[in-house]
Amino acid sequence: GKCGDGKEKHEPEVSFSYGECFDYSILFVRELPENIETFSDEEYKSLTSKVWRVYYIGIPKCSKRAEIEAIVFKDPKTNKIEFLSKEIQPLEDEFENIKITKEDHLEFIKYFRDNQNFDLVLENQIAPHIVGRSFEKLSMLLTLHSPYEIFDIFNSRKIRGCIRTIWVGDTKTGKSEMAKDVTYMHYKIGDLVFGETTSRTGLAYTIDPDNKTIIWGALPLNDKKCVIIDGFHYLSQEDMMQLREILEQQRVKVSRSVSDERLARVRIVATLNPNHPPMKNYYYKMKALMDTRAFFNPVDLTRWDIFIPFCTEDVSGELIATAKPKERPIPDEIFRKHVLWVWSLKPENIRYSENAKEKIIEFSKEMFEWVSSSYPLIHSGIRDVLTRISVAFACLRHSISEDLKFVEVKEEHVKMARDFIEEMIRRIDYDAFIYRVRDLTELSEEEFQELKLNLRETEIRILKELVDGPKNSNKLGAILGLSDRAVRDHFRILRKYNLIETSQGFGAKITIKGITFLKKIEGGSIRSYEVVKSCEPKNEKITSQRFTTSQPSPQPPSLEKEKLEYGVKNNPNRAIFLRLPEAYRGKCSYCGRDCFIEWIDAKGNHLCDKCRWEENEFDN
Template sequence: MEEDNQIPVTLRQPEDYVIPLVPRTKRPAEQNWPNSRYWFNDEVIINHLSNGGNVGFLTGISLVMVLDIDDDSVSQLVNHYNTFVVKTGSGKVHIYFRITDASDEELRSTILKDRNGKRIGDIRGIGAQVAIPPSIHPNGNRYTELNNNPIREITISRFKEIIKEIANINTTQSTSIEENNEPIPVTRVSRSEMEFRKIIELIKEGKGKEEIYAFMTENYEKWNERDERSRNAYRNNTYENALRSVEEGKKPTPLKNIKVNPGDEIRAKSSILDMTSGISIITGYNAFCPVCRGQKIVHTKSKLTCHDLFREEIESGERNGCLNEKGRPVAVDFEPIYETGYMISVYDPEDSGNNMLIVPIFIRNNIIPEAYQAKKDWEGDLLIKSIILDSHIKVFPQTKKIVDWYLYVDKYEFEIKEEEIDFKLLRRFGNIKRDKEFFEQNFIQDLYERILAKKTNALVLLSPLKVLLPNGKVEWGIINSIEIGDPGQSKTYLAKQNLKYTKGTNSRFVSVENSNNRGLLGSVVRNQNSDSWTVKVGDIPKASNAMIYLDGYSKLSPEDMTQFRGILEEKIFQISKAGGIEKECPVRIIMLGNVVKPISQYETKHQASFDMGSTESDYSNKFSGPDRRRLHHILVVADADTDAKKVDAHILKRRPVEMKDIEKYWSNLRAFAWSRKPDDFIWEENILEHVQSLVNSLRDKYSSFSMLYGILSKGGSKMFAIQLASVAILHESFDEKNKVVIKKEHADWLYNLYIDEFTDLGLDVENELKNRYKAHVIAISRKCPLEVKNMLHLMYKYGGNQSSIERAKITNRMQINRILNQIIEYELEYASGTKKHWYKLNEGSGENREFTKGNFMFFSDNDLPAITKKGSSSLTDFGRMLVKEISNMKDSKVFEDKIIGIPGVDVTTVTGVTPLEEKSDKKLKEIIQSNTKEIENKKKEVCDTNNPVTDVTPVTKGIIELNNISTEGVTDVTPVTNEEEPPLFEEDNS
């Protein structure tokens, strides 16, 4: 019963008001009801509904007009207006519209009449109200919603057109299809309308004005009127109107502006929402007279006579209509026309409103490519490109009260966007340094600081599609980046401002959370009605060859993530189901996101960057190495990077250059960059060698991060080189033929950008942190108990996975936890003196404090992390260093015990001796000496017994020497587990 007392969600907007009505009536319950103002959740309304009262909606005051329709022929068309509709208790309808630009006078209530003056309803506006659900009609029927559409917003001129359309329905044409194939009333076309259509037909055939005038004069009576003045005026007006109609017909009609009149020609621009192949439908009927055998193709199967079918010819005197023996017109027969092709759902790519109109179109098989690969490429183009359709309006032949119409495609072409480039404007800034001051003043001027973000956004914006490198290979020139960090740092604002430089392209801003039902990439679903596969395509492939900002990258679904990686790395959009679709899809992508905790809570931005895709309760879904290496730039922005006062001052600051001029410059430069061909780039001699040296310098400086940043990984030189095309365009480096000249100084600029980027991420701090970690690792490894060493070696062997150790039946989880919960105490020597440290493997560093006499408690200080990541069995950087050190100690023990002989001569495992060889004492002695010397040399390489600490700084060596740490204390111990696992260390009795 509670649902029965709910006012429709559509009518719960802040600007809309309702009033109480007397139960089971349409009469207001309050005397001064026009001035009442109640919201849907007002206590008065809630109590009134609970007591069985009705409720009414105040029209007019919130710009809402309601068409109160009494006529059945009109009420059948409500769905065509794509707006909110209520079915009244009497079975009629209320159609809601919100008028965006009406005056108070235009919002007045009035009577709705058809063209003959017959009343067919009311227009409810200011001073009126209508009953709404859950009200009950006096006849006992309840008011109900026919749909849950939002109230459609339209202009007053469009509202007046709708009123005219409704007024004409009774007197001209009905688009309803009655059940049992009863007739659709046929439109009676006037003589002037026939002439108008004929002229349009002749113009489309390419006839000239004189030819058309001659033809019309010969065939149409009105073109031969005696009065020359009126005759010429009629001729000229009719011809010019027809010519204007043809010209306007060449321009695509917005889908929402289509007036549904079966047979009308429509030229429309559309993008694909989904498509289903192999669909067979009846696209029309061949209507023929059984007497004269004359025939025509018609859109619907309805009761027609020979006179109806050939009305124009009969009225022009070209033929007579057939009559039966009773002198009545002969009824025509019908043959259905079947065609097979693609049924496709399309939308208007320029319709940015929330209430998007989806229109079905049909493309028959005989106008698409036949060859398998050509058809596959065509399908890919169809999914990601906009198309211009030349089509006819047709209706589906089915027994419904409401007409379902579609566009029958006669021909189509893929939209080709060519942008004009002002080559003089390309050189506006010349040799001005592209430094901090340049980007502050000339790139998204009203955004304060954020220089790194501005530079990387500019590089992505200006990246060409493909580049021919000096080695002769053509590579993708597209750059991709990511910016994550604290919320409220203008990441979205920067994105939308940068998108202003891409107007007229397919570029867009997409939020993963707010994406529509098309999804972000694409999918294939099975149609339950036809049992066929329907391919759906999303927003990202629609931005092919353009640029996209993807907000909330970490929230992509697993299926979308797989496809997205293909676009990032291979520039291919792929769907594997339903025969498969694979299409080249290069997109310039900048991803945005927030980090789970404030950046200030991390030691460096580098550490924070891993937490983009995680929550505090789930650290398993992090921004991992493979995904990071696909990106050219990774930026992290913190709230502390900018000062709020300086930001406010910058916003109020007067700009030296008009923003419109700046927008024009960057749009022009971007259009130039995107139109470049691979061979439009000239490279300075030996530049690739220079690039290699710069990348190697970065690798040497940040050697421990090669698996985390693409530019430092294998293939980093190529990633660096392809960006130089964008850098050169940014610096306006063009020759007299407008070729892009790439110089070594551009490589130096990009190198310095990476240095700034890595410094901002804190990689230099991370390097120092690793050196500090190394000293602690060596000290802990020498001081930890023997059973801990054994356990750490096992964790090294099993990659830190405690479950794997347990499954191998080496030990159990309780034993593992007991061992890892031990506190290791050690000392380090600092410049200020010796300092004591405590470390707990499961918690990290801290202090072991006495909280009651004889009772101690460990308090973490987060100076050193635990050996495993929180919520995961994977090792932390510190954990990897520690178990690796323990493993090295274990390996060094293998070479300490020298081989001195062989127990027996019949069988030996010493290299060089087999049972079949001569086993003289001399031979055996030579073999033993040879192998012993080789082992000793290997041992010397791996382990320096005098100073076991390798690959550490002199400071660390000094710390270890001061604390008397040596390998002599690392002789080992009994195994902690069953007999299958041999002991790792022996007991040290020294």
């Protein structure tokens, strides 16, 4: 700017005495989300993603939040705005030093426990302009009202208390609007991050290579608080692998050019869209959830507690078109203070009634009906999930002891949690989906015997080859000495019985049902010389002219020989093929190729599987 008489322009300069030495620190800071005043998504993204460099004279106290008084200057080398400070005041999180009075508890009881119109709270307390989404909003309320850590029902160990919720569904169904209402647009609770602009570095950490400094991301910076990730589907598979460990350990560990770690006990709501919208394209809504990059690996389901589908068809157009502005039933300050009170709770502040403990055990046993190792939305840790949601209901309904010191989890809260989980299962079609999966994966004794009767040795060998991993038809053909077409023909048989899955990407891979079948036969072969299929011969000439094989035919047992003769006698116009006791390498009587010989016809000629298949021209 100009100085003096205003005729000359000078650059501001900060200088220090060369005779004085001092310590300084470089801090990387960003604006607190609750301090941002904007209604623009782009402006919010810009302000929350901007990291400023502060040169601090001295060594500051370790703190996630601070009030900084600084001089602003422009770095002449980079032209970037930076700060110089010698005054930093560490700040605690708002919930850490919150004071709840008896009068506050009376207000909480009035609005949360004794409220006879609590349905209006579910409908209108969050984003009241979004209508017909009470259950979805309840999932947000439960997440916000979950303590960061709790004891299990036996007080024997501490478990995660903070709830993690997934919202999956169509666009323009209110997911983002509710997320913004909770964060920067209204309540200013928690941190909103956008999936399309963030990644592991935005959620976990990044490293400044010049200063060898870790810049922590949203999850460690919001320890004991809440993060909403809008657009979770934008995260890459690599990002999800990094996030998986963070969710499991509840901490961010850095072991690179610099090493450190931070706790990340965070309540999370993540919104995502399916890969092939809209949701009605999926027969089971559960398939829409699995058809996302975030849950490509089904084990990632176990890191989350609540899964809510959003479909355009859930709410009628008439209800949306005629919706009118509604008041929030609970005053903003009371609602916000209630959430912060829950965040301040310690595991010692929560206790379970005996009836609640019994019901948690009872309902957990019932829910094991839905446990699936293939799609573990409901998994073996369901008792902890039920406990978390029960505690959240007790907090949401302000179930407080008479001395105002303890949250009391009662039988009624466990029933609420059970009902909530069952409704979630119904909404996302998990019950119907799991029944279908079990049809495709479980193997009854009747099915096993049918497979033993109908599967050929080549098909069993294909299953064994797939145990080590997926293979395409070319690779399997080279291993088995079969043509690409012959292998694909065998694929059709195995697919029919749900023993394999096929894709242009990976070829064929064995299913759980296929693995179960192999385990049951324990490496044993199917009974030799069993009549598998008969068919009409192509013409009399082909069926009558057969030549000897390159290896003498083993004689079938007398009983099986009688079955062969019986088959020819009673089916004079049909070709009967029997499986050899053991395949061998030799010359096929039909095509003359040197290959694996697996079959014998009614004339005693040996042939390969490819010729047997082409001769029959049937699709099993």
